[in-house]
Amino acid sequence: MKKQLAVLVSAALQNDLSVSEVTALLEKPKYEHLGDIAFPCFTLAKKYKKAPTIIAEELAQHIQADFIKEVKVEGAYINFYLQQLPIAQQIVTQILAEQNNYGTRNANNATIAIDFSSPNIAKPFSMGHLRSTVIGNALANIAEKMGYHAERINHLGDWGTQFGKLIVAYKLWGNKEAIEANPIAELLKIYVRFHDEAEHNEALNDEARQAFKSLEDGDEEALALWQWFREASLQEFQSIYKLLGVGFDSYNGEAFYNDKMERIVTELEEKQLLVESDGAMVVPLEDMPPCLIKKNDGATLYATRDLAAAVYRQETYKPAKVFYVVGNEQSLHFKQLFTVLKKMGYHWADNYQHIPFGLMLIGGKKMSTRKGKVVLLADVLKEAMDAALRNIEEKNPTLANKEQVAKEVGIGAVIFNDLKNDRMHDIDFDIEQMVTFEGETGPYVQYTYARIQTLLKKGAYIAEEAPITYLDETAWPLIKQLQDFSDYIAKAFNDADPSQIAKYSLQLARSFNKYYAQTKMLSGDDLQQARLAVVNCVAIVLQEGLRLLGIASPEEM
RNA sequence: GUCUCCAUAGCUCAGCUGGAUAGAGCACGGGCCUUCUAAGCUCGCGGUCGUAGGUUCGAAUCCUACUGGGGACGCCA
The missing domain is CATH 3.30.1360.70 (Arginyl tRNA synthetase N-terminal domain)
Known part of the structure; x- marks a missing residue:
């Protein structure tokens, strides 16, 4: 047009x-x-x-x-x-024909690998990880909508000095039964204690470094403990992912690259990029601090594993793009990582992109696992679901499968709340705001969808793909917005910004609610089917918008 | 100290490839359910777009400096 x-x-x-x-x-x-x-x-x-x-x-x-x-x-x-009617006819016909494929691009045979969520083993899944998880999941959905194959990678934090600390802590104060019963909480307890005691006992840190070194060298006892911690933690994470409706194609974490780093180090040496500095091996960089490759005891670092991971991903997936959905505080690390890759001659690193996001703050400050100052995501989700259930009991007590709907609404509220704003903004944790179901919220969009479903049922809507013959003047904004859907998907993809979809969904929902408030839909005359066809299109697009964000749309709530 | 992100209504934020009267939600005050889910709609209240310069016919939007806040800055990840 x-x-x-x-x-x-x-x-x-x-x-x-x-x-x-x-x-x-x-x-x-x-x-x-x-x-x-x-x-x-x-x-x-x-x-x-x-x-x-x-x-x-x-x-x-x-x-x-x-x-x-x-x-x-x-x-x-x-x-x-x-001219409104002809455009409405065209758009409605198209949406009814394509259904949830409306706005989907043709498959382009290219892969986008998305590294997201990536929680640390043996640490609680905190509110901080929620951001990476929901943003990454939405980006993967959006990439698929754009015709890409999305490879969802959970780059677990299952390696590093922290395991040395845990092993030392476990040997000192660990209780096998307690950990088996409640793995993450117990592991966190000894982890926090380790940090408390290490403050006036520097020897502990040395022991931890040694323990990690022996883990890396294949010590059997250390390896067995590591394996146990990892399995137990992962099991707990799975229950969170199930609630959030998030899945992965790969759980290859940092440990997976343990045997793939030597090759990188050798390569760095061969390309004469590696320099010794204070006993450590580093790659010096212009305009930024050097990239640490090996500690003075020979153990590897985060950057070493990320280099190995990047090369592995390139060889395995041959991706068109790779997104690292990781907090903004790691910007320097990724700048260094990509620069080193390019110094190695890997031009494909240009397709690798850090997708940063603002910090989840608590009381205006960063959360700290070490100090035990974290808000557990599981607690927040529980609270959201409880609040949703209370709402249902109050507003729609005869609803069938209340628990399921409460779950979808509560979780939807939490996810939407995170995704609706620019990802770069820091978010000060506010449970009140997260379990709000009125105004610009996920439940508002879900409610709009559910309302339409009821209309379609009560109005005995018959889906046909014949063009509509009538359009209310007040429904015109809906038609225009339906037409804009693919523009917003493209913008969300190009800017790696799921909030575009959230904002679009809110706008569309608001337009519908306005239309609904001033128009009698079930008029009983021959205009009813035309109205319902338009409104059905709105529901299709709202549901698809929510799906892209990783949010369910209950038929009734 | 260096680098980086952020700064718009009391609060949370849209708007930022420069353009028409700076928009929402929450909160606050009114109105709307004998008829389609009031998790809704509607009217009102509320703004030196952090400050100062600059570019431009035109700046919340671009540039510079400053202020305030978050974060990062070699053996954590």
């Missing part, structure tokens, strides 16, 4: 502006009453040495077409009002 109009405008300008130049200038008017598409004439003022308002007046007279209902000049803007 925009393109057709651009052709007309370009012609009316006698090609002084190309069709693509005009397309770039065409914009959505700021207010509904100003029409559907606007063409601002400011830039033409210079070219024609005339006031933009006069240009607008003159130009407007030369533009007409059967799909344009009206052309109005408002200052320097030409505002176009489109």
Whole structure:
């Protein structure tokens, strides 16, 4: 539609502006009453040495077409009002035919690997990990919608000095039965104690470093403990992932790369990038601190494993892109990582991208596992589900399968709350805000979807793909927004910004609720089916929007 | 100290490839359920777009500096 109009405008300008130049200038008017598409004439003022308002007046007279209902000049803007019914017919027909595939791009045979969630073994799954998990999951869904194959990778934090600490702590204070009964909580307890005691006993840290070194060297006892901690932790994480509805293609964590690092170190040596510094091996970098590859005791570091992981992923998936959905505080690390890869001659590192996000703060400060200052995600999810259940008991006590719906709504609220804002913003943890179900929330969108389902049922809607024959003037904003869906998907993908989908869904839901409030849907006359067809399209798109965010849409709530 | 992210209504945020009267939600005050789910709709209240310069016909949006806050900065991840 925009393109057709651009052709007309370009012609009316006698090609002084190309069709693509005009397309770039065409914009959505700021207010509904100003029409559907606007063409601002400011830039033409210079070219024609005339006031933009006069240009607008003159130009407007030369533009007409059967799909344009009206052309109005408002200052320097030409505002176009489109014929509503034909557009509505086209869009509704398309959505009814494509259903949840509406907005889906054709498969392009390229893979995007997404490294997300990646919790640390033996540490609680905190609110901090929620962000990476839900953002990464949404990005994977969006990438698939865009035609890519998404490879979901959970790069578990299952290796590193922290395991040395845990092993030492376990040998000192560990209780096998307690850990078996409640693995993460007990492991956290001894981990926190380790840090407390290490504050006035420096020898503990040395012991921990030694313990990790022997783990890396294949010590059997250490390995057995590591294995146990890992299995037990993973089992607990699975219950969280199940609640969130998130799954992975790979759980290859840091330990997986244990036997793949030597090759990297050798390669760095061969390429003469490795330099000794204070007993450690580093890759010096321009304009930023050096990248540490080996500690002075020979043990590897985070960066070493990430280098090995990057090479492995490139060889295994041959990805078009790789996203690392990791907190903003690790920006330097990824800058270093990508720079080292490029120094090694790996140009594919240009396709590797850190997708940072703001910190989850508590009382304005960063959470700290070591000090035991964390909010457990499991507790938050439980609270959200309980709150949702209370709401159901109050508002819809006769609802079937309340528990299931409460789960979908409660979890939906938490996920949506995280995804609706720009990912770079720091979030101060606020349980009140997370379990709010009114206003700009996930449950608001879910509620809108559920309302429509009820309408379709009560209105005995018969799905047909025949064009609609009527459109309420008040339903026109819905049609326009339905048309915009794929633009928002593309923007969400290009900016790696799921909030675009959340904002779009809110907007669409709000438009429906307005329409609903002022129009009797079940009118009983022959316009009812046309109305329900439009509204059904809204439901299809809302459900798909929620799905992309990783949120369920209950039929009733 | 260096680098980096953030700064818009009382609170949480949209808007940021420069353009028409800076928009939502929450909170607060009114109105709307004998009829489609009131987890809704509607009216009102509320803004020096952190500060100061600059670029421009035009700046919340671009540039510079400053202020305030978060974070990172060699043997953690």
